[in-house]
Amino acid sequence: MDIVNGVRENGAGPVSLETGAFTAGTSSLTSTRVNKLSRKTFRHRDHRAQPYNRATPENRVCGEAGPSGITHTTRLQNSTPPHNDQDTVRSLTILERLSSIDLPEQQKPGALYNSGESEPIFISGPATSPMGPLRVEFNFSVDLELVKKENPNVQPGGRFKPKDCEALQKVAIIIAFRYREEHLKYWLHYLHPILQRQQLDYGVYVIKQDGNDTFNKCRLLNTGYAEALKEYDYNCFVFNDVDVIPMDDRNTYKCFSQPRHLAVSLDKFNFRLPYVQCFGGATSLSKEQYLKINGFPNNYWGWGGEDDDIYNRVASKGMSISRPTGEIGKCRMIRHNRDKMNDPNPQRFNRIAHTRETMYKDGINSLKYQVLSIQKLDLFTTITVDVGKP
Secondary structure (H helix, E strand, O other): OEEOOOOOOOOOOOOOOOOEEEEEOOOOOOHHHHHHHHHOOOOOOOOOEEEEOOOOOOOOOOOOOOOOEEEEEEHHHOOOOOOOOOHHHHHHHHHHHHHHHOOHHHHHHOOOOOOOOOOOOOOOOOOOOOOOEEOOOOOOOOOOHHHHOOOOOEOOOOOOOOOOOOOEEEEEEEEEEOOOOOHHHHHHHHHHHHHHOOOOEEEEEEEEEEEOOOOOOOHHHHHHHHHHHHOOOOOEEEEEEOOOEEEEEOOOOOOOOOOOOOOOEEHHOOOOOOOOOOOOOEEEEEEHHHHHHHOOOOOOOOOOOOOHHHHHHHHHHHOOOEEEOOOEEEEEOOOOOOOOOOOOOOOHHHHHHHHOOOEEEEEEHHHEEEEEEEEOOOEEEEEEEEEEOO
16 A cells, blocks of 8 residues: 555545554545546546545635645655764765756746646645646746735735635744845745645744844744744744745645655756755744754854754654655745855864754754844734844
């Protein structure tokens, strides 16, 4: 039996991803009807739709109506040789060499990517169901007033909650920020419609580092986690680089049974996962998963290494990295020069090699910051903070 997105290979019914056990009575479709549909809906392993549970609008759970992207899990202990922190150091060294090479584009920027595979068939669902591959380009100016008009259901502070269904998760999307106003405009332009189609109960938090001292991405992300919880009872946290935009809205911004790597295949790396330990760009962790690894490291000042430290934390706790398929996990990155005061961290390789020794005393339990201001803008909440100096 092959389990993908909680669906049996033969389409007979939902299966628990945690136990592999058949879950009886969760779909009102008869087995005959499902088996009949399975020849169309499940004929290709990369586009399977979960059987729809026909519920009334009053009690319908968001996300019942269509696929949220195919999940496969990379088991850390079984992927390539046994993992240790030195493996991550070697992989990061290779990645930095690749980053300096301009790889050819497979298709022109902004093209509508189509793998030629069969499209998923929606058994039922609202008009706001995910659309699939999206055109993402950065050759135009974004007017935030227009973005607001196009997203009238987004409330001040960047909050949205579905009206016709109950979201299973409360998602805080956290962006570490400085000097990237134009990138943020593109992110808001593309992501708000995507997140609403995914029927998420979500809020967008932009955590801005004050001053011109060396940038500290993870300290800002930890701050976003702490501040978001003061406002709402979030149980899922998406950490998104401001310059990373998903190209398929079936790549669901929610949390899974294992930490989720959302930005699987970036155009920067020719739409390939650069190395198996890669865990950056856009990721999601449940509150429980985040606390299990003590949040993120606070001692990475400047560019590089923090994403790999987080990977080491996940691995050390026996968790796995789940990912959508490379096709659904495609993302575009806005090309830009490295920011001022964000030079490569010369200590990053040494720190990565000692993650397991430092993670228990360096994380959310040692976070220090000072909130300077909080602004509830139309499309996001911006929190300006002083995170100190190296």
